[in-house]
Amino acid sequence: MKIFFSMRHLGMFRMYEPTIRELVARGHHVHLALGRAEALGWGTALDKLLADSSAITWSWLSPTTSAFWSELAKTIRLWADYLRYFQPQYDVAPKLKARAEERVPPRLVRVSQHPIFQNPANRRRLLSFLRTLERALPPVPEIETQLNEERPDLVLITPLVYLGSSQFEVLRTANTLGLRTGFCVGSWDHLSSKALIRDMPQRVIVWNETQKQEAVELHGVPAERVVVTGAQCYDQWFDRRPVRTREEFCKRVGLDPDRPFILYVCSALFWGSPVEAGFVQQWVRQLRQSTQPELRSASVLIRPHPARMSEWEGIDLSPFPHVAFYGSNPVDDASKDDYFESLYYCSAIVGLNTSAFLEGAVVGRPVHTILLPEFQENQEGVLHFHYLLKVGGGVLRAGRSFDEHHAQLAASLRSPESETNPRFVREFIRPHGLDRPATPVFCDTVEELLRTPAPAPERVQLRFLVLRAVMFPVCHALRRIYGSEIFRDDWSRKERAQQERREARVQVRTQRLEAAKAVKRERDERRAGKLAAREAAVRESEAERVRAEQTKGERKRVREREKVAHARRRARMALRGRIKQKAVRWLNRVRPGGQTT
CATH class of the missing domain: 3.40.50.2000 (Glycogen Phosphorylase B;)
Structure with a gap:
């Protein structure tokens, strides 16, 4: 079929x-x-x-191809979606409500916040009215x-x-x-x-x-x-086996195979959240200053989120030993093997709020997070995060301070198998059985x-057809009068306030990146200066060594010349002595009155 x-x-x-x-x-x-x-x-x-x-x-x-009906449909749906976040269960998730509010035209936001609609019954009536309008829209x-x-x-x-x-x-x-x-x-x-x-x-x-x-x-x-x-999307990780040994994998990513390593997996945070790359630097720094000896010496492998690679521009991890930055989106067999082996060979997994926690639970590795106020909206401020803490007894170990987080993480490094929870995997990922x-x-x-x-x-009921006929001129008139105050207008421009907020977020993010780049440039310049000084010292030392060797060679040659000259003088003296001796003997033979022999 x-x-x-x-x-x-x-x-x-x-x-x-x-x-x-x-x-x-x-x-x-x-x-x-x-x-x-x-x-x-x-x-x-x-x-x-x-x-x-x-x-x-x-x-x-x-x-x-109908811009008017499409804009109207999106406006009605976004308004209804915004109203759902007025329900009591979303009191702990203000960011979800704010995100929905950003997409709703401002006049409709003010209508929603009117005291009359703070009454749940009136809000339900408004939702019912919007649902009726939506059903009257043409296909x-x-x-x-x-x-x-x-x-x-x-x-x-x-x-x-x-x-x-x-x-x-x-x-x-x-x-x-x-x-x-x-x-x-x-x-x-x-x-x-x-x-x-x-x-x-x-x-x-x-x-x-x-x-x-x-x-x-x-x-x-x-x-x-x-x-x-x-x-079903996690079936691929249950029976998968690594294609490389741990030593081969660690060599591939640049880690010491003799050390356990912690895998940090980055998240897709709400726009406007603190840049996670900066937090990871802080997290590694705290790790190296921990009172837990296992954490001070453990290696760290950081896997960036594929949609947030730009956050890492200007981030320098070189001051931290035994830290590697590696990973790409697992879209093919090779990148999936890389991702699986990152999970399989690590001793523990750390992140903020990511589906990698689920994959880590499937592979059987302990998963950890730290709950900090600056990331509250991305963690306890969303409903699904709590499932990691509650379903099947929970799978996520969450610390509310670096000390508590370090104690939990060190315990996992000492005995990684003790932290896994197959009950969570069975209830949340494979409810029909782990096998x-x-x-x-x-x-x-x-x-x-x-x-x-x-x-x-x-069948479209007659009342909806009648309502559709009425909606067309009325909504056209409202659009002409109020424009983007009550209508989405995605075909021309985004609503101005939303655009300004986005631009402000981009500007703040750009400033952060530029500041990080400036710090990195300054650090690189200092390192370059130190390196140039070291290289100059090495060159001067080498030149001094060459001069010393030249002086030593010259002295040796002088000594050799003097030795040869001395040998020649001695040879001449010996020759003169022999000549003198022979001359004396010859004179003795021919001397008058002398007796020849």
Whole structure:
């Protein structure tokens, strides 16, 4: 059967590559509809997948050409998504609310904050009104045409719940055409930190019971539509084996194989958060000053986040011995081997809030973090972070000070196997059993959905058609009067205040990078001066040695000449003596009156 798989961007491909291969191996045809590209290297992985099988095709998801209706739809959805963060469970997550608020036109923000809507009942009425407006929106004809041309038996969508996502149009259109639909939850934070599910798909495929509870309680999905399959994206790490020895790997990354090493994995933090690269410098410095001897001597391997490489410009790690900076986005077999071996050979894993904690738990390595006020919004300020601390007894060791963090980390280095928690892995990643991969379970769920009868096409009720006819002139008039005060306008320019905030964040970040570069330049200049002085001293020493050797050679030659001259003088003296002796003897022979002999 044919499956139409809508992905917002190519980066989601990493979550479903094994699943797509498995579906094709079972005889299905998979068509990937991508919303946009990305710059992290997944295009290469897609090219390889397409080359491996003719049963996989792809295209861009057809964009709408109606700017007005698209702007209106995004405005309504972003407003509704913003209102969800007024719920009590998000009181501990103000950054999520602020992030949603940044995308809502300012006049609508002021309406939402009016005292009348602080009453939960009135807020629910406002949400119901927005939902009614959304259902009255016209379908996107380009998406309808694309689905009619592909004629799929099933439409799968991921991640769907990004704020203001146009993928809701794919789900609406599929329901209108009477197609089977499934929403695949792409990551562990998607149901708690993104947008609301509006139109209900036939199936919501989640990793675990925690996400099922989120789907039911936070999004109102009927429990019978939610299926728990496990986290198929982590199957690749369970039975993987290193291709290099530990000594070969350490040599590759520049570490001493005789020392244990700590793996620091960087995170994708909220924009406006402190630069993690600077914090990592502080963390390494504290490590080297620790009262724990294991930490002062341990090696450190830092893996940067592939989307935040620019943070490391101007960061100098050379003052810290036994520290290596290595790693790239694991998009192919070689980079996946590098990433796995980083996890496999390390003694402990440290980070702020990253899915690498889950992969570390799969490999069986202890995972650690430190809870500092400057990163509170990225850690305890988001709901999904708490799952690391609570689900299955928790897997994350969190310290609230460097001393506590160091004590926990040193204990892991002394006995790394004692910190792992297979119960967390079983409950959060492989709920059907540690020995049962999630990919086949996911594909079984898809095939079960394919065997169900196709739903009847959803008819647009007359009241929504009437409301649509009224919305068009009214919203046009409001847009003409208020402009970006109440409407998103992504086709012309972003709302000015949002743009100014973004520019301010970029400016602050640029200033930090420039300051770091200036410090590095000054440090490099000092080092260059010291190096030049050392080289000059070496050159002077070498010249002095050459002069000394020349003087010594000259003296030796003088002595040799004097010795030769002395030998010649002695030879001449000896010759003169012999001549004199012979002359005397000859004179004695011929002397008159003398007797010759």
